[in-house]
Amino acid sequence: MSDPRPIGLFDSGIGGLTVLREVQARLPAESTIYIGDSARHPYGTRSDAEVRRFSEELSDELVERGVKAMIVACNTATAVALEHLRERHPAIPIIGVIRPGAAAAALATRTGRVGVLATVATVRSRAYFAAIKDENPGTRVIERAASELVPLIESGLTSAREISDAIHAAVGPFLVGDPGARIDTLLLGCTHFPLIRGAIVEALGAPIAVVDSAVATASFLQEVIAVNGLETPGSSRGTAADAGHRGHTAPTSEPVAPVHQIFTTGDPVAVDALAVRLFGESAPRTRQITLGSNRR
């Protein structure tokens, strides 16, 4: 089996591009469609009902554009809306970023004390507490909200100096108290935060492992694509299987170069700046899109 349709990803803004980068690295033959809802970011301080409605619109748009699988590349939307989206689109495998990130953190800790830096809505959901405890119920999970960092990152202020004070205020409480009782692993529970990873590591100023969900999520997607027979024709696995079934004759379907599309509900110029930083000059031009209720 093989399936040339693209993989869809959405986020409240530009943070999910960190997940897209890992997806393209892991699955270079697959086409992708990314939608960032920068016009309505941040999600982390919105009500659950709003996040659910926006997530519906984004996922509907991706389904209309024919994706074969979807990543909710936003921790807040994963925490609040993942099951809802899975009920809404039963035929599409939908992956969130929380469980893969939780698994990475539970594996990384040696002392069994994991900190989670996330948005208010994600912390409120207790989704990371549940997911990390499911991986290893012996782990202590200390969650802290830092929603204020997201608009700074969205506006492009990602260098250490510009948001240094905000980052120090956010991670400071993880460093208080008896060193023996402190976390040894910090999970970046918002896909925007890897964009300021360097500044976070510097602010921690201690031997604390900093993990995020991008690599683990892309790795899980790869597994889901393989297990459900969704590889694109011409991808290494797909080609080998096709050739095998046909007695080593040439595959009928030629490998097709993957197509990558990036859409935003906000200002495409701002997204392009980050896309070029993450993907190089070959990054697709970001195009503006209007969604659901804003379309009318």
Add this chain to the structure above:
Amino acid sequence: MSDPRPIGLFDSGIGGLTVLREVQARLPAESTIYIGDSARHPYGTRSDAEVRRFSEELSDELVERGVKAMIVACNTATAVALEHLRERHPAIPIIGVIRPGAAAAALATRTGRVGVLATVATVRSRAYFAAIKDENPGTRVIERAASELVPLIESGLTSAREISDAIHAAVGPFLVGDPGARIDTLLLGCTHFPLIRGAIVEALGAPIAVVDSAVATASFLQEVIAVNGLETPGSSRGTAADAGHRGHTAPTSEPVAPVHQIFTTGDPVAVDALAVRLFGESAPRTRQITLGSNRR
């Protein structure tokens, strides 16, 4: 590290004994304490608030008796109260039966269509839907409630003839419609149901894999015990590690024979009948216990 304290398990009644059996098979050196709340069964048709309160009382009793880890050996209590109990007892690793069962079902299916037979409260929680989708989001999950089977099993009517009609009514809807669209795996989403597994397989009358969470849960417990350094002294892993650290001299702590205790809030004679069936004549005598609000 090693830890001689017992492992605790609780259930709404006798169903969790199927999990206890697998725990003893996997971890023969570990002591166990089991409490079944048969006086207040079934949980599956109660409100979430009631299930949460009863689960608090059962878990508090196990913690007071000094357990080092706990299995919520009841699907309803896992679905409704697991995270609540983890917040209540942060120092004790607490394992539910839903995720291990979901993992077993997601691995077992070839067609990607899994049926779940559970109680009303478990189905209402959508916990199996979420857990199976987390394992493989490409799986279709069809849930059906069959709470009516639990009181029949609790009253000892487990032979095929006695509850045959009820079982046929419960599984019948899984067999309706186009055979190509039917489930190929049925997950027994209640720890009571493995006690009537034979009758369920017979009623299905089709090549459908029937899986339950007992083996997978015991296997996960074994991992949690090992990863968190909680093995009892004298268990095979514990002894080897101790000997290694001491240059192959004899371990200072002699292996101690495990102690198993079974308590019920209901009639001990009825529980004994099943315990002897599952564990043989060496089964510990079931003792009656009074919990929380009923204690006064």
